[in-house]
Amino acid sequence: MTEPLDIRSARRRYATVCALFWLPIGLAIAPQLLLFTERGMTLAAIAGFFAAHSLTAAALELPTGGLSDVLGRRAVLVAAGLLDLVAFTLVGLGTTAWVLALGMAVKGAGRALSSGPAEAWYVDTVQASAGPDAELRTGLARGSAATSAALAAGTLVGGALPWLLGLGPDLGAQLSRATSDLILPLSVPVLLAAVVDIVFVLYVVTALPEPARAAAGLREVLRDVPVTIVAGLRLGGRDALVRRVLLSAGAAGAALATVELLTPGRAADLTGDVETGAVLFSGLACAGFVCSALGSHMAPLAARLTGSGGRAVLVGLGAGASGLLLLAATATAEGPASLVLAAAGFALVYLGLGAAGPNQNDLLHRRVTPKGRATALSLQSLALQLTAALTGLAIGVLPAGPLPWLLGGTVLCAGALLWARRATSPVPEFTRAGDDVEAAM
Incomplete structure (x- = not known):
């Protein structure tokens, strides 16, 4: 059995691993649609590509x-x-619609596979080194x-x-003709993102040791994966704190969708031109x-200042909701003061969500x-x-103006209020694949 790594x-x-996985995605964000x-490709085709993803x-x-819980993280x-x-x-x-759609679908499969294993590996490794009460937040x-x-x-x-x-x-024309x-x-x-992914795979293979697992055949995988999923769904249904985490993730999704969908149009309105927007x-x-990133870095400090991780989540989500409400209030306003308030609101959304996530x-x-x-993390991502x-x-379907921003702000505010009182339910946990969840307290 491989010796567990130290916490540092x-x-x-x-x-x-987080940086190497997400750097390629960042590289593709700006040029992809263009x-x-x-x-x-037409706008309808591009919408279909993103739907495939x-x-x-x-x-x-x-x-x-x-699959990660059964086969291993690496x-x-x-x-x-x-x-x-x-x-x-x-x-x-790719130069044809079907190739581009296939690429986006494959990218979606990679995104699904990636949500959970790296974080699960980290927690497994730290707890193997320092015990189940090891500090994880940092x-x-x-x-x-x-x-x-x-x-x-x-x-x-x-x-x-x-x-x-x-x-x-x-x-640019010379480059096109040459290829x-x-x-x-x-x-x-x-x-270039594809090249970075080669580096990511090599790093995972060489730098992420994990305990040896019993070899799992196709029959065992087909049996254990559905059972593990069912256990995760039961956990989310029975445990109040896990339910809050899942609902908070949904609220964060609403906030991010609001900002990502409305900000490009707002930027174009401010500049008066689509390209400069x-x-x-x-x-x-x-x-x-x-x-x-700054909010995430401050997450341990937020927990110390507020007295607990739960209160830090409350403050973080509340700050994000305040940011969205500021954006709603300035949606139709003009002038330097409204721009400053909108910028502050935009920053608050990301700072708040960044601080809440690790906690x-x-x-x-x-x-x-x-x-x-990993199944619990996949539930959160879903x-x-x-x-x-x-x-x-x-x-x-909402009219332009404050209402769309208010929708995201209201949902995130509701997510924050979930943390206003302390959970009192027992703490169920996964035991073995195939077992039901049981109370640990």
């Missing part, structure tokens, strides 16, 4: 979480990295901060590279990721054992994605 090494490697347009991720979220992370490698290659080089905060920092850096680089490649006499139009300047950040949005997205995940991990940890999708549909 586990924190460092977990933060590195690349689809450059390939001649979202539906694939949602459909596979729970099965892949159970194997599933490697699979996620390889799928992302294929996805970015297809998107970067490492979770560093991982979350590394994720946001990687997204911020990737967004900047992904937005700048096509512009830099377009400098000089017809450099038979397969590689456009907008393709380069996406293909896109540049402003890219800068705002980077600033949001930086604020999220609520710290509470979640103390509710589950390694046999169900709650966020489904609520984000529903919020997006609702925003699409």
